[in-house]
Amino acid sequence: MVKWSRFNIASIVLGFGFLYLPIVLLVIFSFNESKLVTVWTGFSTKWYGQLWQNQGLMDAAWVTIRVALLSATCATVLGTLAALALVRYTQFRGRLLFSGMVYAPLVMPEVITGLSLLLLFVAIGFDRGFWTITLAHITFTMCFVAVVVQSRLLSFDQSIEEAAQDLGATPVRTFMEVTLPVISPAVFSGWVLAFTLSLDDLVIASFTSGPGATTLPMKIYSQVRLGVTPEINAICTILIGIVAFGVVIASFVTRRREAQRVRDEQAAFAPA
């Protein structure tokens, strides 16, 4: 039925090559012996060794991870609530404004979001630093979580909730014991998305941070401005490695779960 022509395969191979080649090159040159990142002179891991001595970088990494963990968790809660509000309550005052506020941050240029949040923090006299970055990250990542969870909720069979209530579960218990377990993969991938977005963000963090709170992207950016060095390649490689590892683990887990589900279903339908 499906016709996968040569043209289709070629466009996918070229497209994926375009997507991955720059990253692969960056990783390769992090192991370059020379300080030049464009001429290969030999294999070396010395740039990785140097990273551990760079105290500023390590501090920034620690700040970034704390911000990402905290903001991703809060954003997941808020984003899930927002998705529920959007999907389950189609009629309430200001729904249009609400859905607008959920979708707009997805495309809003970061400079605008960053500037406006900074001005808010200044206006209410909030000291800028760790907490302001966290608040800013919660705000823009919760919208991504909301969209991810929303798409799962839209395909959710609501009759199983009705069944739970019919069997005597209160709405809150229904949510905790039926709805949440079913949508949990979407909630989890929302969390992962929020975490990586926060880990990633330069512009908003730069606007909302204060003295003493420098995130890793800010640190990388200030070094990149000074020039391309293998050291940056090395730290980028570590970050890519962490993300790739996380994604592979996550997909492995979901795939195994999916395979298990398929096996269970087959067992259930097999003649006894």
Place this chain on the structure above:
Amino acid sequence: MSNIASAIVRRLVIIIPYSWLLIFFLIPFFIVFRISVSETAVAMPPYVPVFALSEGFAAFWEKVSQFSLDNYVWLTQDALYLNAYLSSVVIAGISTFFTLLIAYPIAYGMAQAPRSIRSTLLMLVILPFWTSFLIRVYAWISILKPEGLLNQLLLSVGIIDHPLIILNTNTAIYIGIVYSYLPFMVLPLYSALEKMDGTLTEAAQDLGCTPIRAFWRVTFPLSIPGVVAGCMLVFIPAVGEFVIPDLLGGSETLMIGKTLWNEFNANRDWPVSSAVAAILLLILVVPIVLFQNAQAKAESRDR
């Protein structure tokens, strides 16, 4: 009892995220507008507050009369800003077009792929999006440099005899935007194409269309919602892009995101940068509304 409890829960489900977004997303915009009509001052914060809620309503109206549109007037008089807005829109538009051109065949190929490998392909498209934006832009510097990898390759193959100057030009910005935003274009296109009933193109062929005509008559028109969503997802953030023009563009590259950043961080002129942001927002209102409509339509379709 439980009715009341569930009513309260229902309220909270709406109120908590609603008020969060009001406070941290909507109100800040009003502050941006407020400060954009203030005057610059040498102080911290570096502007003269125009009004504060504590002063009450009478004071508010009094202050309204003191609104200073000087910042806006200044923006229109300085060709730098005008050109920056214009070239941002043009650069974003051209990049969006090229992104669409590259993303469409990829998305189409993915939608035609055997079902068993589609989810893997999808993950491969999303994966780069999860590695840092900054890193992905940075990776291009060493490729596009005059002594960079691309020139090394082209020189050694013999296609060119002297290095191309790509880095620090608009071409580098196009490449950067196309590269960074490609997944944003592929995903909505893929979901539009994947949902499409394959028998429609068969029906078109059965009725006498060649495969290419069937594509233009049936497949493409039906994928337009995906095209619109993808273009908006690329165009809107690209207009205000800062990292790409800053790292890949040249000194004479004008993009409004970079201008705003400089105005704010280098010149410390908060009212002017607020005005810059306010106008940028106004420019983007139309595409944002288009995007919202596409989203709302998609949402009601899935329901």
Place this chain on the structure above:
Amino acid sequence: MKSFGSTRRSFAPWNDPTSKPFISFRNVTKRFGDFTAVDDLSLDIYHREFFALLGASGCGKSTLLRMLAGFEQPTSGEIILDGQSLAGTPPYRRPVNMMFQSYALFPHMTVEKNIAFGLRQDGMPKPDIAARVAQMLKLVKMEKFAGRKPHQLSGGQRQRVALARSLAKQPKVLLLDEPLGALDKKLREETQFELMDLQQDLGLTFVVVTHDQEEAMTMADRIAVMSQGRVAQVATPAEIYEAPNSRFVADFIGDVNIFDGKVSSVENHVVQIETDIGFTVRMHSNETPAVGAQAGCIVRPEKLRVSRAAPADASANAVQGELWDIAYLGDMTVYHAKLKNGAMVKASSLNAVRAVENPLGYDEPIWVSFDEDAGMVLKD
């Protein structure tokens, strides 16, 4: 001479050795990887015939249709339409049109545009297109809905639009893939007759794929019963029902009782079988199995009689049993009877009168009987 069922008209080109087939499948095989969907199949379909491909899902009937439409290429063998091989002709150059199971209406076009689509591809002049579209809309009684989009139509209306669209180009052959599958029962029955009338009026060749035997039997001149990529039998509906050529066909079409046993004598076209369940069956047969061979006697339920008393006609096959289940269906009653040795048989009788005195009841001892010409003998 007796014949099976009622013939619809004197249309039987397949019995005429001088008539040429309109569509020929010659040793067609189609493989998808390891899976053989169509296995060395040969089949002739005649001009103006209403032909049905009937089978369970996965039997290869849809693949056969898609090869005729040009969406699949045969792995080997060839398909000939009107004297010309279709090999290498892409779907958009074939003089056949298909009505898709999902209808495949273009959602972004109105009813009118959908019907005009095929004509526009041929570069037909605009006034001609308009005229043809109007004619088609009238044909399927959809004039009022010309400006609507597919999602504004009911299932039955969509089906009509799909039909009009596939007929608009006046194809030599119309292919219908489960044409009525998405309709509810009542509408389906009505539409079956409409399709038959339409096919008669237009004088076209129709090839329909269906899994619904009632649909195939209602509409088709001939049915090909398919199984595992092969044709099990090609014949008129009545022949398929009354003279199936295999246990598979007998079992696939309608209900059947099969009495297996050993042939004990064959004389004057009457075969006597000692059945495994302990009674002797005598049955007319054109075939003459060898004495001592294994054979089965097949009898349709409506040809079994159920009665309290032993049958008066001594020549009839008769066996005692008791009633196990009774299902009253309105037009007829279905009985499940348990014979003395435990075997179950199914019998049905028409409820030709409204009220019956002292009807048969559960657990009642009864006689099951049938005539010597009520069924047929199948060799193993």
